[in-house]
Amino acid sequence: MSLTAADLAPAIDATAAALTRAGTRPHSLLVRQHDRTLADLRWAPWDTEEPCLVYSCSKTFTSAAVGMAVEDGAFGYQDTLVDLWPEVADAAGPRASRIRIRDALAMATGHSQEQADEVATAMAWHRRPVGDETARAFLAAEPEHDPGSSFAYNNLATWMLSRIVARTTGRDVAELLTRRVLDPIGIGPVPWTRDLDGFPLGFSGMHLRPGQLARFAQLLLDDGVHRGRRLLPAEWIAGHRVSHIDSDGDTGTDWGMGYGWQVWRGLHGYRIDGAMGQLALILPEADAVIVTTNNIDGAQPVLDAVWGHLWPALEARGSGLNDDVEPYRRTLEVAPVAGEPAPERTVRATTGAGDRLVIRPTGGGWTVDLTRTDGGRFAIRVGCGQWLHTHLRLADGELEVAASGGWAGPELTIDLAVVTTPHTLRLRWGPDGLSEQWDTEPLNPGGLFGQARPAPGR
Known part of the structure; x- marks a missing residue:
């Protein structure tokens, strides 16, 4: 059977509807098959041209940089972390001393999940990692199990890999990837949050457009070869996409099918996976790539929608191509806040962080004047009944915020969609004062301004 891109539209629409019903708060859905874009959907105010935080999708890029460093002879998959970071080797016990590069890639350092979470919480999220101090804390947590024997999701294991690449090659993972992979496939330098020493976090922090994530996923589908030129090492390509360790599946069926080198195996193919439903599915059986970005805590409903509606249509498409039509494109919208236009009154409030707000009516909507504690x-x-965009330039990056609001009786509600992230902050002012609530809590601390997107190369 040979179907056109247009023939895929019902399956795309059904998938989009299923995502909405499941409460995934979708922001984009992009489908490629046989190296052609078949569908490109977005949900305003998220703009597919606006680089957005993809959380742990960053890990797969770091893994690719490790593969490149191995190919260059900087180190090997069997080398231990303590051999490659000797300054902190004295902190490691017998098991920690045996953690290899391949163990860190497979989330198989031997730490229990409780150990991994405890060290990561103390050293990575509440304050960004810093050099020897964080490496020492990681290695000082003596694993409960032998390295290579058990799975535990471990952000700092990936951070260690990122730093080891920089230590051994003289280039950080962003520099290495940009020059040899991202530039050739047309992505170029991308924003990547860095640790306190100025190196990419590795485990998180990349900001990508859906199309950019799809290009990298396409490269993986094509075995690391772009236009006849090998960009990613064959050894890493073969190794990264197979299961190296059994995973527990506690967060959903597709999380229990094994873990590769910073990718998850799934019901079909495997995936690049970031928190809140930032997903790139690599599906060799259908010669397809699917990218979808969402805002849900626990993304199994996203995959269920894809497997239930989109996968059968992709599987039915044969290798014969008849795609001389434009891709199916559609713009939907996250509903703006319902409510009435502004009465002629000005609202003053103070946020939990101590920032002062003055909310004043302007032209049928509002302007929020915000004075920070610094x-x-x-x-x-x-906007009232619509989203209005504001670009904020900060000392350490930038924010793109789309906002809508409305009065309902004595309460004013304003949604601040931080479209450089998956998240939306709701402000509600009423007789009891101001309340603030994220739809899903960002993993980066610091409230609204803690979500700043760094400039590329910073």
């Missing part, structure tokens, strides 16, 4: 001042435009 003296910085910003103005955010808010």
